[in-house]
Amino acid sequence: MYKITIIAGARPNFMKIAPIIHAIQKAKQDNIDIDYRLVHTGQHYDKNMSGSFFEQLEIPKPHVNLECSGGTQAEQTAAIMISFEKELMANPANLVLVVGDVTSTMACALVAQKLHTKVAHVEGGIRSDDWSMPEEINRLVTDSITNYFFTTSETANKTLKESGVKDNQVFFVGNTMIDTLLKQRPNFKQPKVWDDLGLSNKNYIVMTLHRPANVDEESQLKDMIDEIIANTQDLPLIFPVHPRTAKILERLNVSHPRLHMVEPLSYLEFNFLVERAKAVITDSGGITEEASVMRVPCLTLRDNTERPETITLGTNELVGTNPKNLKQYLNKLFEGNWKKGQDIPLWDGNTALRIVDSLTTMLLND
Known part of the structure; x- marks a missing residue:
């Protein structure tokens, strides 16, 4: 054996x-x-x-x-x-x-x-x-x-x-992450927030932030969220928040009518939202893979990535950690000029x- x-x-x-x-x-x-x-x-x-x-x-x-x-x-x-x-x-x-x-x-x-x-x-x-x-x-x-x-x-x-x-x-x-994604895609589950906020296909943006470089420096976190709010027109921003990040945001008094901070979602609920989003703004590596396979525009708030194929072949762009970089990428998104992405080998x-x-x-x- x-x-x-x-x-x-x-x-x-x-x-x-x-x-x-x-x-x-x-x-x-x-x-x-x-x-x-x-x-x-x-x-x-x-x-x-x-x-x-x-x-x-x-x-x-x-x-x-x-x-x-x-x-x-x-x-x-x-x-x-x-x-x-x-x-x-x-x-x-x-x-x-x-x-x-x-x-x-x-x-x-x-x-x-x-x-x-x-x-x-x-x-x-x-x-x-x-x-x-x-x-x-x-x-x-x-x-x-x-x-x-x-x-x-x-x-x-x-x-x-x-x-x-x-x-x-x-x-x-x-x-193998994509094995799971493709197998479970028919099982994606509509989260409660979909009806609660009256969301519709390609008419909102999903956000995730968890890396210390983005969330531990309070002024950096506030500037980043302010910049996202300023450049996403009138779209709802759905932000499943880690409890640790939630405490920092509470301290910073970050709030806006379009910014919806929700409890962390299950895998099937979260990917239901990603698949139907206009775009994803994230600092996660795994989400860039999933967004690319589902052909959803992805803006990564990092200065580097260990998954370059999501940029060269997928729908991901490396925005960086400077909040001021966001505007040009979001303009490109709303002008309809985002790359379509292609199949990533295997x-x-x-x-x-x-x-x-x-x-x-x-x-x-x-």
Whole structure:
């Protein structure tokens, strides 16, 4: 039996691993001797991750939750390593599969290698080149000790090869986040705010802001929101707000009749809004991927991105963190001159099948 331990530490990780688990289950039905154990490190507590979260997205509940939430970066890394070492020693695996770039990704990769267990990294090779982001450090460390890389783009392939990774370690498979998006698209769910605010197709803008560079500097946050309000004509602005950001906005007394700050939405509700929005204004990486696939204009409030394919092929533009940059991009949007976007190679809903095909080949060759 080829045993794979799959690591998830935060809500987006579960979106990425769900299709992989489904593909493993299919392989088992085809009499391939493969199985998995799903470990939730508990890195991020998320009240939206109730039983219905797992049911809606058809994600099996984790076999174990290590409950390593809170603390500083170092404290959390240490807590995850200590707990996961015990877990992996008690439940040995042939391979530990990590996804994305959260602290759990790096911490569990380190533990696995020290216990002489091979590591596969889903979304290996992506880079922002911004070392001020904890995620970039996590990517660099994880990739430096990874055995097999499952990549989302040719840019990631190039990055890995330039760093000395051998061709036979890299598998260009696509994007599992898009597997989940395409599978769940028919199930998108109209949120209460749709009727409450009388929203209609392409007649509102969705906003998300969570990165410290945008929300922790209070004057920067206020200037950014003021600039968005000033340049979005008469469209409603739907802003699902993280509780931490909500406290800052309350302190700043930020309010406007068109700015609607709502509770964080479920995956199916949020993407219902994104699919029908005139545009999305965000500082999230994952949302740029989803918006590009759904052909929704996306304005990213960051100075860099680890997902350049969303710009070169998708509907995303890198606006930067200077609020004054917004006007020219929003003018372009309202003038009807936004790029249409095109298909991104292998972002087709079959990524997880390609990953599991590669894993079963490894199984046969071991």
